[in-house]
Amino acid sequence: MATPIDKVTTLRVMKKKMRGEKIVCLTAYDYPFARILDEAGVDIILVGDSVANVVYGMKTTIGIGMEEMVYHTRAVASGVKRALVVSDMPFLSYQVSLEQAIENAGRLLKAGAEAVKLEGAGPVLETVRRLVGCGIPVMGHLGLTPQSVHKLGGYRLQARRPEEQEKLLTDAQALAAAGCFAIILEKVPAEAASRVTKAVQIPVIGIGAGPECDGQILVLQDMLGMFEDEPYKFVKRYAELNRMTRQAVQEYVAEVRQGKFPGPEHSFYTDENR
Numbered sequence: 244m245a246t247p248i249d250k251v252t253t254l255r256v257m258k259k260k261m262r263g264e265k266i267v268c269l270t271a272y273d274y275p276f277a278r279i280l281d282e283a284g285v286d287i288i289l290v291g292d293s294v295a296n297v298v299y300g301m302k303t304t305i306g307i308g309m310e311e312m313v314y315h316t317r318a319v320a321s322g323v324k325r326a327l328v329v330s331d332m333p334f335l336s337y338q339v340s341l342e343q344a345i346e347n348a349g350r351l352l353k354a355g356a357e358a359v360k361l362e363g364a365g366p367v368l369e370t371v372r373r374l375v376g377c378g379i380p381v382m383g384h385l386g387l388t389p390q391s392v393h394k395l396g397g398y399r400l401q402a403r404r405p406e407e408q409e410k411l412l413t414d415a416q417a418l419a420a421a422g423c424f425a426i427i428l429e430k431v432p433a434e435a436a437s438r439v440t441k442a443v444q445i446p447v448i449g450i451g452a453g454p455e456c457d458g459q460i461l462v463l464q465d466m467l468g469m470f471e472d473e474p475y476k477f478v479k480r481y482a483e484l485n486r487m488t489r490q491a492v493q494e495y496v497a498e499v500r501q502g503k504f505p506g507p508e509h510s511f512y513t514d515e516n517r
């Protein structure tokens with residue numbers, strides 16, 4: 244299969260920052276949505292461990308494992324021609340040992356990912372260096388790191404205090420120095436995100452991190468309005484899929500019950516002339 248001429252690579256993502264072009268990212272977990280996102284021009288498709296929340300209905304991302312991430316990565320990669328496919332390394336798939344981290348990242352690449360994402364800095368830096376050394380591109384994730392939700396005490400705004408903003412900055416610089424090609428910054432004050440974005444040479448992709456990041460990412464189901472719950476402040480709904488899907492299904496239920504569906508146009512007859 245030929246590679247599209249404008250295929251997004253980690254190198255191209257980094258060049259976009261240099262040119263001041265915004266980087267557009269969304270999550271996807273299956274083939275049909277991956278295809279739509281790719282055809283619509285999204286630059287990076289993240290097979291996020293948020294699959295735990297929006298596909299499996301779990302309360303946190305902690306319960307999702309390598310098997311599910313490999314499975315969803317394979318489905319997404321099948322639908323993508325142009326976008327860069329990044330897969331999340333799930334909780335405890337990269338913290339236990341360097342060997343395990345390399346093996347698990349390799350499984351995601353073999354399933355079709357072109358890069359992996361992992362959360363945090365500090366002890367994770369050595370892992371980033373080793374993965375990059377193995378030829379596996381790595382995206383960092385700072386600010387609100389959902390795999391640490393219990394340590395953080397909930398899905399709260401991070402880096403409020405000056406000393407926390409200082410640490411955010413040094414962590415971002417350390418991830419860049421370790422070889423990350425980009426960093427996700429989640430739920431931090433816009434001013435702190437702006438400072439990090441200006442301070443590091445690699446792209447900073449924000450989610451709930453204000454307008455001055457090099458790019459933006461949202462969870463697909465949130466921006467499509469798949470759930471009726473009140474969305475987070477940082478989510479903008481671009482569709483109302485919950486309402487539309489419910490209406491469509493209710494119409495189908497009524498038509499089947501009333502004998503209106505299937506009509507002759509959806510049926511086969513032995514009489515060819517009919």
Ligand code: KIV
Nearest residue numbers: 270291292293427460
């Ligand atoms: O898992 C995910 O969807 C993410 C995004 C929120 C960035 O990590």
